[in-house]
Amino acid sequence: MEIFGIPHQAFLGQLMLGLVNGAFYAMLSLGLAVIFGLLDIVNFAHGALYMVGAFAAWIMLDSWGVNYWWALLLAPLLVGVLGVIVERLFLKRLYGLDPLYGLLLTFGLSLILEGVFRRQYGVSGQSYAVPELLEGATNLGFMILPNYRAWVIFASIAICLVTWYVIERTRLGAYLRAGTENAKLVQAFGVNVPLMVSLTYGAGAALAGLAGVLAAPVIQVTPLMGSNLIIVVFAVVVIGGMGSILGSVITGLGLGVVEGFTRVFYPEASNIVVFVIMAIVLMLRPAGLFGKEA
Amino acid sequence: QNNAGPVRIGFITDMSSLYADIDGPAGAEMVKWAVQDFGGKVLNRPIEVLTADHQNKADVAASKAREWIDSQNLAMLIGGTSSGTNLAMAGVTKEKKRPFISIGAGSARLTNEDCSPYTIHYAYDTVALAKVGGSALVKAGAKKWYFLTADYAFGHSLEADATNVVKANGGTVVGSVKHPLNASDFSSFLLQAQGSKADILAMANAGGDFVNAMKAAKEFGITKQMKVAGLLVFINDVHSVGVKNAEGLQVADSWYWNQDDESRKFAKRFFDKFKRMPSSLQAADYSATMNYLKAVQKVGTTDADKVNGELRSMKYNDFYHKNATVRADGRMMHDMYLFQVKAAKDSNTPWDYYKLVAKVPGDQAFTTPAESKCTLLKK
Amino acid sequence: MGKAVRLTYLALLVLALVAPMIGLYPVFVMKLLCFALFACAFNLLLGFTGLLSFGHAAFFGFAAYVTGWFVKAQGWTPELGVLAGVVAAGLLGLVFGLVAIRRQGIYFAMITLALSQMVFFLCLQAPFTGGEDGLQGVFRGKLFGLFPLVDDTVMYYIVLAVFLACFLGILRIVTSPFGQVLKMIRENEPRAISLGYQVDRYKLLAFVLSSSLAGLAGSMKTLVMKFATLSDVHWSMSGEVILMSLLGGVGTFFGPVLGAGIVIGLQDTLADKVGEWVTVIIGVIFVLCVLAFRKGIVGELLAWRERRRARKS
């Protein structure tokens, strides 16, 4: 049996692999969307935070012998705290200004973070071993799927769903959404908005950090791992439209899959396929697939 | 040119970016070590080392080179990593007529279509890597090849060069897949390779791409089905991948720290300072500086043309290479090696990664005069 | 224009004219002028239209390649090569514009960034760019087939003339009837629409003008440096040009020139001193600018003068 001219086994295989990649896009664009939502800041440092998350896991293992499962908890926490500090120290001063300044500031921050890690650890990259529990691979019949990758898909979808639920279906989420539009007024209703904002940035950062830890065993942990990814994630966000959380998750997963298939049909274009899709989507739906018209 | 004042040697490399580990600040230190070991003086003039970070930007490299030559009366320039910057520096030094030793550039253009009477290409080039990797493996029975190629100029030329070698030695290429630069995920490319039933998977990529591809290959069990060859792999990359993952990988290089006593001596000194072993480029940095100073000593002047002439006629003998010479096109002709990464259990000391598979003499490793477009060779 | 400002401009002009005579390194000054022009072109968009493009390196770098290729591989004269570069950048700008102009603010920034990344990959893979080695050995040739440009001094005056012409041109664009509309768009876009202006077309023209000028800067740079490389199209170059404008003063005329001078000068001097810290230093400057120095150097000076004047009256 063949689908689109490729054997159906390979097709399913590529689909699974696309999902793995999409899982990272989804988690990163989710964090971006959450931060953008409440702070009106396009967090350019998101890629750098993702990198810091991966490094944190690696350092924990390398220097203190902290295992993967603890790192999965501790590293995002650490990145989250870093995020809160950044928000309190820098971003706080930018509220009420043109959102472009937030973009530029976080761009500067990403350069600093990247530079410091590069200085400290070089660029050639560090290896992070797959945790023992998830070693090996499962034969799905149509492909051999390493267990770890299956776990990545599962974990990230679970995280995305939880985040979506919190934001769209809970009271806290309603505060967040309202705070996005008029934080001062929400505060005047009795909600501790400054705290909420710091924690939101922290949570967005932690999501990036978590994605970093999940990615560490799959790819090389290098200071540059975030800066290339972030641009693709931006495109994902533009395609999905920042309007909806679920939108960014679905778009992220979907584009991962599309990119995966491009690698089979026309690998030369796999780097730019996301950007091409972005251009097309913008032509047809300027607000993005899930965005609300302004 | 004046013959007073300090003798200035310039070293421009990537100190902070993609290739900083294989050369970078440690490479600069090697140049300084050579100067120190030489005695800090030549022809009774103090030797000064100028270093700069080109950040992988050709224009930074070129402007720095130009500025040093114009305002500091630079005697000789050493170019570190990255082809683009080295080609740019070669352009400047050709115009300004100064000896230029390119260490870490991969592109064979430096001694081929873009050759210059002032350039010496010191360590390796992609043609040599392809030839060394290719011919030895095909001879060892790996007939069916599949390429995983980085989709840009250097990847393409590596693949093309290797393909020629494979075919010339009676092998076949059953397929290839191109992956983008800095791809974060190689699994789907590898899935395609897996379906090819080739004997050998050749990775025509470098640095982070190679490392990620290698790790994924291990994860998906490809290393069990076929051999893997890295066409441009430095020891630092193997270190990154981890011996466990890289086991069995075939690698071509111009030098390995554990190849003989002299090398080990150099490596130990390096290790004491940097807590890692030197790459072939770092070794070449030292060697090139030392040999340049010897040439200056011999001709008794820093006059660019005279020193350049000596550099192109002398014999090179040190821990880095034996009986090597520079061809008219600027190509340093020396032995190249094919190594195999040891099994994890056989790797006894830190960074003890390779065992020697084959040694290929320079005239078989590099572009032959017949293949070359360099006019300097046709004279 | 105040007297002090006029005198400053005059002094700078004289300095620029005699630069090669007083031992300023012409290639460096030319490079600086190219980047200054690039920053001015960028500022036309950010400072005077209110659009932050995070992808301007695409125009700069792509034009650099186009010029390089026509001059080197096709043997075109330099002025034709430059023209080709400018046209190519303008067309690319048109395409970018058509896509990006549909969204505002930070979306615009992200879209231009993404599109420029696409151009980067195209340049990396296209057969004529020399990939990561770059397009090397582009000779300046003879202007109009007559005047050889190998001499750095001759080249210098040509670059200076081009720069001055463009600088004045931008001044004119900003104050022209068209510039007035751009100002309206920046101030209150919905209002401009309700007055019957088809703002997208104005933005598009501004974008094309800016990208063409950025292309001109890139083309000139190819001739000056004799090569075009990937770093010219990389997104970090877009970041640099933003930094130049921000540091010098967004929306001021001279700010981007000053900013370009500082950033390029810094990169050049830092190259042999701090090595690995370059990115960190650039990042710190970015953060400082945004936090404490939003108007940029020229902007702050102007504001200071304004305040002093207000206090006097």
Next chain:
Amino acid sequence: MATNETLRIENLNAWYGESHVLHGVNMHVGEGEVVALLGRNGAGRTTTMRAIVGLTGKRTGSIRIAGKEAISLAAHKVARLGVGYCPEERGIFASLSAEENLMLPPSVAAGGMGIDEIYGMFPNLKERASSPGTRLSGGEQQMLAVARILRTGARLLLLDEISEGLAPVIVQKLAEMIRTLKAKGYTIVLVEQNFRFAAPLADRFYVMEHGKIVREFAQHQLQDNMSMLQEYLGV
């Protein structure tokens, strides 16, 4: 009277960035009182309200709410003292449905109105409950803005121009509502352009001009002050 005073403002100064808007405002509102704040456009009435809840820039002076000093409290702490604020610009959230908007403000005290009671008062809102907040018509948004603070149990209500943009029939309903609230013992500060709406409702009146209170009088003095109001408001 001092013991059951809900709001006392003394020498309140407030700024928006550089610009100094309030210049020493003094006023007090007793528990259960309805007070109207009158003045021309730009007199500083909205600013006074915003200063009370902590939404202006810098503030100095004293604001006592139910006896507690609130001048240096952050906005959310002020609200928890039992203050409900209905802003002039309505502040309806686009990303929340009408009902979510209604349910948004956390309750700050017991005794707020129930949802059915509110829908009974404003049937339009019930009909549009699931529409995104800003898709409501101008008047519907105005109703929503008032309705949502009635839920919170706040006993001090700051209502800024609530009759604006409403059809006369609704304005009458609002007047009834304020009477009901007053009967229930709520304390209300009304800022109104619409003098005819405010006049019959308020127990006392303050007139503002250039960021200061310039007159104060009670309901029974209304007739005597008409000529003064004429001068200040052009009524």
Next chain:
Amino acid sequence: MSAEIILETRGLTKEFKGFVAVNNVDLTVRRGDIHALIGPNGAGKTTFFNLLTKFLPPTRGTITYQGQDITNEKPAQTARRGIVRSFQISAVFPHMTVLENVRAALQRNLGTSFHFWKPEKSLFHLHDRAMQLLRDVDLQDFAQELTVNLPYGRKRALELATTMALEPDLMLLDEPTQGMGHEDVHRVTELIKKVSAGRTILMVEHNMNVVSSIADRITVLQRGAVIADGPYSEVSKNPQVIEAYMGATDAELQGAH
């Protein structure tokens, strides 16, 4: 009066996800009238305006302007035909002078707005006309002032001057006196009357004092549909209007204002 009809809608309808905001409205506006549109909140008045100015596409129905079907045109096209909508107060260019604000509107008809090579001087001849317009709204003394510094009422006046600079044939005003003090309400009412000479005005207004004093004709919308249409004196006695809009208690159409 058999005055010419400038604007006509036939069966104009707008639905939002099944909710009918404007329902089959047939409306005719005569040239030269001040035509008021009133109705309870949520009746669909703003939506109707949005349909006329093309900010929203209609679900059904047609719009005819001076005999031409303009149902499917773009907002900017409609604006150039002379249908201009006056915005709320934010509709000025805050960091341009009052004069430049008016010039911005005059400039459009010059046809040189894409000329990026012409000097600013080429616009100076518009200043006379701009000053004249400012005089019309009594703003001549503020010509060189930055617009941010103007008080509320004057911004409205400027907004009107700018709108008039577009030489509109038909002006649409949505609650022009909303949020104004009595003085300003009076001022703006007078201003509207003044500028209505030679043009047509369609306005939404809840302030019945304003409506009764200047409107030639009134249309009442309720739940998206027209329930009454005619001169003020007629409509104000319509019991359905009193019931729906004024509240049953108020027999007089005096309004709460």
